[in-house]
Amino acid sequence: MPILHQMPMSGNCYKIRLAASQLGIPLTLKDYPLHDGLTRKPDFLSKNPNGRVPLLEFEDGRTLPESGAILWHLSEASRLQPSDSWSRVRALQWMFFEQYSHEPYIAVARFIKAYGTPDIQERRKSEWPMLMERGNAALGVMETHLAKHDWFAGGRYSIADIALYGYTHAADEGGFDLSLYPAVDAWLKRVAEQPGYIPMWPHK
Numbered sequence: 404m405p406i407l408h409q410m411p412m413s414g415n416c417y418k419i420r421l422a423a424s425q426l427g428i429p430l431t432l433k434d435y436p437l438h439d440g441l442t443r444k445p446d447f448l449s450k451n452p453n454g455r456v457p458l459l460e461f462e463d464g465r466t467l468p469e470s471g472a473i474l475w476h477l478s479e480a481s482r483l484q485p486s487d488s489w490s491r492v493r494a495l496q497w498m499f500f501e502q503y504s505h506e507p508y509i510a511v512a513r514f515i516k517a518y519g520t521p522d523i524q525e526r527r528k529s530e531w532p533m534l535m536e537r538g539n540a541a542l543g544v545m546e547t548h549l550a551k552h553d554w555f556a557g558g559r560y561s562i563a564d565i566a567l568y569g570y571t572h573a574a575d576e577g578g579f580d581l582s583l584y585p586a587v588d589a590w591l592k593r594v595a596e597q598p599g600y601i602p603m604w605p606h607k
């Protein structure tokens with residue numbers, strides 16, 4: 404069974420647990436505490452030189468980091484990946500959006516506010532206005548899309564929705580007011596109704 408190296412509170416890791424649950428793929432979970440730096444130690448760096456989870460380790464020794472790449476791999480030829488090439492590239496478009504314009508602000512605000520030590524919160528407080536501005540901009544882009552579409556790619560639920568759901572559904576923990584985004588809020592509810600859905604907590 405593949406091993407998912409992960410942190411329970413990480414939205415990037417939750418994306419993988421959610422997709423695996425919905426695809427019926429069993430995973431062994433190996434948990435790393437948030438603040439102890441174990442992913443930066445040689446043993447973990449030999450599996451992912453970038454020192455981050457999620458990391459999927461297969462029985463034959465191959466390893467795959469990056470939540471988007473793992474989602475893509477697990478969902479190949481499944482109902483969670485659009486089948487026509489235009490819809491597949493639309494899924495990628497939203498997954499790249501998530502990684503560059505969404506996660507760096509919404510996930511980081513959540514990390515600092517909900518999981519940061521007092522020292523981290525003090526050191527990073529100057530970032531706050533920028534995180535709020537750019538995170539809200541990302542939520543606005545999602546709102547514009549979801550005002551006209553139920554899903555992000557191919558007219559049905561896919562890994563693009565899972566990639567964006569990971570941190571959007573926990574954005575309130577980062578100080579974002581989701582009531583300002585009614586179409587996003589309605590989409591969050593649709594995602595939670597999909598077969599095989601599991602919440603972020605508890606993950607075991």
Ligand SMILES: N[C@@H](CCC(=O)N[C@@H](CS)C(=O)NCC(=O)O)C(=O)O
Pocket residue numbers: 410413414415416440442443454455456457468469470471502
């Ligand atoms: N682009 C990566 C981001 C991974 C990431 O930032 N992982 C965090 C947890 S969410 C991590 O491993 N942090 C520990 C560290 O940086 O040492 C992905 O989508 O998988």
